[in-house]
Amino acid sequence: MGGEPAKWVSMVTARTPTNIAVIKYWGKRDETLILPINDSISVTLDPNHLCTTTTVSCSPSFDQDRMWLNGKEISLQGGRFQSCLREIRARAQDVEDEKKGIKIKKEDWQNLHLHIASYNNFPTAAGLASSAAGLACLVFSLAKLMNLKEDNSQLSAIARQGSGSACRSLYGGFVKWVMGKEDNGSDSLAVQLADEKHWDELVIIIAVVSARQKETSSTSGMRDTVETSALIQHRAKEVVPKRIIQMEDAIQKRDFPSFARLACTDSNQFHAVCLDTYPPIFYMNDTSHRIISCVEKWNRAEGTPQVAYTFDAGPNAVMIARNRKTAALLLQRLLYNFPPQSDTDLDSYIIGDKSILEDAGIKDMKDVEGLAPPPEIKDNIPTQKSKGDVSYFICTRPGGGPVVLADETQALLDPLTGLPK
Amino acid sequence: MGGEPAKWVSMVTARTPTNIAVIKYWGKRDETLILPINDSISVTLDPNHLCTTTTVSCSPSFDQDRMWLNGKEISLQGGRFQSCLREIRARAQDVEDEKKGIKIKKEDWQNLHLHIASYNNFPTAAGLASSAAGLACLVFSLAKLMNLKEDNSQLSAIARQGSGSACRSLYGGFVKWVMGKEDNGSDSLAVQLADEKHWDELVIIIAVVSARQKETSSTSGMRDTVETSALIQHRAKEVVPKRIIQMEDAIQKRDFPSFARLACTDSNQFHAVCLDTYPPIFYMNDTSHRIISCVEKWNRAEGTPQVAYTFDAGPNAVMIARNRKTAALLLQRLLYNFPPQSDTDLDSYIIGDKSILEDAGIKDMKDVEGLAPPPEIKDNIPTQKSKGDVSYFICTRPGGGPVVLADETQALLDPLTGLPK
Numbered sequence: 001m002g003g004e005p006a007k008w009v010s011m012v013t014a015r016t017p018t019n020i021a022v023i024k025y026w027g028k029r030d031e032t033l034i035l036p037i038n039d040s041i042s043v044t045l046d047p048n049h050l051c052t053t054t055t056v057s058c059s060p061s062f063d064q065d066r067m068w069l070n071g072k073e074i075s076l077q078g079g080r081f082q083s084c085l086r087e088i089r090a091r092a093q094d095v096e097d098e099k100k101g102i103k104i105k106k107e108d109w110q111n112l113h114l115h116i117a118s119y120n121n122f123p124t125a126a127g128l129a130s131s132a133a134g135l136a137c138l139v140f141s142l143a144k145l146m147n148l149k150e151d152n153s154q155l156s157a158i159a160r161q162g163s164g165s166a167c168r169s170l171y172g173g174f175v176k177w178v179m180g181k182e183d184n185g186s187d188s189l190a191v192q193l194a195d196e197k198h199w200d201e202l203v204i205i206i207a208v209v210s211a212r213q214k215e216t217s218s219t220s221g222m223r224d225t226v227e228t229s230a231l232i233q234h235r236a237k238e239v240v241p242k243r244i245i246q247m248e249d250a251i252q253k254r255d256f257p258s259f260a261r262l263a264c265t266d267s268n269q270f271h272a273v274c275l276d277t278y279p280p281i282f283y284m285n286d287t288s289h290r291i292i293s294c295v296e297k298w299n300r301a302e303g304t305p306q307v308a309y310t311f312d313a314g315p316n317a318v319m320i321a322r323n324r325k326t327a328a329l330l331l332q333r334l335l336y337n338f339p340p341q342s343d344t345d346l347d348s349y350i351i352g353d354k355s356i357l358e359d360a361g362i363k364d365m366k367d368v369e370g371l372a373p374p375p376e377i378k379d380n381i382p383t384q385k386s387k388g389d390v391s392y393f394i395c396t397r398p399g400g401g402p403v404v405l406a407d408e409t410q411a412l413l414d415p416l417t418g419l420p421k
Numbered sequence: 422m423g424g425e426p427a428k429w430v431s432m433v434t435a436r437t438p439t440n441i442a443v444i445k446y447w448g449k450r451d452e453t454l455i456l457p458i459n460d461s462i463s464v465t466l467d468p469n470h471l472c473t474t475t476t477v478s479c480s481p482s483f484d485q486d487r488m489w490l491n492g493k494e495i496s497l498q499g500g501r502f503q504s505c506l507r508e509i510r511a512r513a514q515d516v517e518d519e520k521k522g523i524k525i526k527k528e529d530w531q532n533l534h535l536h537i538a539s540y541n542n543f544p545t546a547a548g549l550a551s552s553a554a555g556l557a558c559l560v561f562s563l564a565k566l567m568n569l570k571e572d573n574s575q576l577s578a579i580a581r582q583g584s585g586s587a588c589r590s591l592y593g594g595f596v597k598w599v600m601g602k603e604d605n606g607s608d609s610l611a612v613q614l615a616d617e618k619h620w621d622e623l624v625i626i627i628a629v630v631s632a633r634q635k636e637t638s639s640t641s642g643m644r645d646t647v648e649t650s651a652l653i654q655h656r657a658k659e660v661v662p663k664r665i666i667q668m669e670d671a672i673q674k675r676d677f678p679s680f681a682r683l684a685c686t687d688s689n690q691f692h693a694v695c696l697d698t699y700p701p702i703f704y705m706n707d708t709s710h711r712i713i714s715c716v717e718k719w720n721r722a723e724g725t726p727q728v729a730y731t732f733d734a735g736p737n738a739v740m741i742a743r744n745r746k747t748a749a750l751l752l753q754r755l756l757y758n759f760p761p762q763s764d765t766d767l768d769s770y771i772i773g774d775k776s777i778l779e780d781a782g783i784k785d786m787k788d789v790e791g792l793a794p795p796p797e798i799k800d801n802i803p804t805q806k807s808k809g810d811v812s813y814f815i816c817t818r819p820g821g822g823p824v825v826l827a828d829e830t831q832a833l834l835d836p837l838t839g840l841p842k
Contacts, residue, residue, distance in 0.1 A: 238651075
């Protein structure tokens with residue numbers, strides 16, 4: 001080409017799932033290393049519907065570390081990003097790519113600058129664990145770029161330092177974040193309890209109740225809880241350890257009634273300790289409460305749980321149905337109680353795995369308007385229908401862990417300039 | 422008058438206050454005797470604004486026990502009414518009224534039937550402790566009618582069997598319900614910590630958020646909490662005993678910052694254990710949460726609490742301001758955030774002690790519309806104003822205990838027929 005020697009750009013693109021805790025993480029014993037006060041267990045969500053895609057690149061032509069999130073440049077100066085970068089660089093290995101003429105010695109990584117572009121296919125900071133998927137993807141893709149020898153569990157201990165729950169996004173299926181005992185956090189990492197195929201009947205429906213930025217960040221929220229709640233230590237020391245054992249057992253045996261009971265009660269207890277914080281923290285709102293009532297009434301009417309619900313640090317409901325049939329019945333109930341606003345079309349109101357909508361026999365808005373009240377509310381006061389309380393629903397399922405995307409067309413950075421496409 | 426001998430009607434009318442717990446009662450150790458799992462402390466509200474008036478009467482002409490609540494006849498067959506009636510009749514004494522020619526021997530009370538009429542000057546079962554005032558008034562007025570020798574503390578142990586928190590309505594001012602140790606409940610009764618004059622600066626503003634019947638009754642709610650919450654026993658055994666000592670001390674010293682902190686955190690913890698119940702119980706709604714945020718923001722901005730809040734088994738906020746000046750500032754903030762609907766006049770939107778409105782410099786709706794945002798929200802996103810979320814506000818203060826109304830024109834029953842006027 002020109003007279004100048006071509007400066008190479010080395011690049012890796014990876015996709016990492018988000019996850020939803022069914023036994024909750026709330027409260028740290030070490031703020032810097034992000035060490036939790038109890039174990040937690042999560043379900044990884046199908047990255048086809050909720051994921052972060054990250055491209056990481058390095059080049060001798062880059063003069064500083066830079067990052068773009070959803071197309072907008074953001075600062076990498078935060079302590080948590082810096083912890084992750086430092087930990088990964090410390091483990092970097094030699095890299096050689098003969099085809100591209102790239103040769104990097106492990107000591108070179110300290111001086112090579114990085115360009116990072118990350119994209120969430122769902123709203124950021126709306127209580128959908130965007131930071132979990134984001135930090136996991138950052139660590140995973142950098143580990144591939146720098147040829148780390150560590151396995152995903154060891155990488156999870158690095159991702160943990162970026163965002164606690166990120167460590168659980170290093171695996172698919174059902175994942176446990178072991179709190180660990182060491183002061184340096186080396187044993188506070190994620191382990192896979194079972195992969196996504198172990199219990200593949202489950203269907204997950206997320207009600208996105210609000211996509212506004214949340215009021216209280218989880219970081220400051222959980223710090224306030226640990227400092228002021230008179231119940232959090234009892235929860236962490238006495239309640240959660242038993243629930244962890246029971247939840248592992250429920251997952252192992254695919255025992256849906258136990259799984260549902262544990263997930264619901266633990267979500268409720270997490271929100272209870274938020275309320276026991278001073279000043280109190282409210283993440284759920286009236287719409288969240290109405291979704292819980294809808295599920296609880298149905299579960300009681302059936303005599304055994306059909307659906308579990310869990311809420312993270314926001315008003316969105318994550319509902320886990322025992323199988324496709326109950327998911328279709330759940331979707332009917334949700335659409336009956338929370339119909340879309342008149343200017344919203346069904347195709348943008350139910351996103352993700354739309355086949356659940358077919359199973360529910362709903363093809364268009366006329367079918368939604370024609371939905372009969374579910375039998376369990378017949379003898380009660382009719383529920384008030386409020387259009388617009390739910391922004392949209394995402395239909396998904398338990399999914400797989402991080403993957404490298406070999407197809408360069410999926411990269412978020414230009415392979416020649418290393419700048420966002 | 423006629424040839425028949427005039428059959429006499431003996432009658433007593435009394436007025437009893439309601440009360441608001443500042444250290445909450447939630448959970449029984451004995452369902453029948455209504456024995457609580459922890460002590461509680463309440464403030465008695467001024468009966469001029471919130472009270473039950475009850476007329477009790479007996480006559481040889483009555484052929485059954487009958488009761489009217491707010492003008493409508495209701496059944497007295499409930500176990501709790503029956504417990505109170507049985508306990509009071511067992512302690513009845515001789516009564517003689519020479520002027521009216523009435524002479525009742527104590528053993529006659531077992532055969533004399535009662536007519537009872539009761540009236541609340543506030544919405545029944547809207548989370549404003551109507552059953553507390555009602556049962557306390559029933560017991561107090563019957564005790565006077567039947568000439569019982571027991572003092573108010575001993576009467577409180579009878580009222581307790583009608584409705585737990587009723588026992589705290591036998592005194593004015595600041596009242597402690599001692600949980601007691603005896604299996605028969607004889608030592609589970611109310612004692613006065615201080616009368617209403619002890620701390621007469623306090624001003625109370627109640628936001629009536631909803632006057633609908635509440636969804637979960639306290640009776641079934643607290644039973645479900647005791648059966649299912651993993652936190653309630655820790656609260657009752659470890660948290661509340663310390664708070665009781667601190668609250669008694671705060672009241673004794675008129676230490677408003679401690680009083681406010683304890684009242685707010687204990688209200689929040691009560692709602693936290695409700696949320697930790699399975700299925701979860703929600704008493705507060707989005708409007709309740711917004712009221713809390715409004716108070717918390719202000720308290721933080723001032724550096725020391727100006728107002729305490731507490732919520733019973735419903736969405737209504739009871740706010741306790743440290744003095745009249747802060748009450749006026751609070752009312753400005755409340756009216757700024759929760760203006761009345763356009764068809765509501767100010768006179769019916771702020772009821773009770775309307776002089777607080779004058780102190781706040783608000784004479785008409787124009788003054789409400791002209792309210793400037795409080796300084797503490799200036800650098801924040803402007804709060805969404807929602808008209809109609811609050812039905813009305815009641816301005817009141819700590820008040821006195823039960824009294825007999827000697828003036829017969831205030832009786833709710835006709836002195837000749839013993840039927841509702």
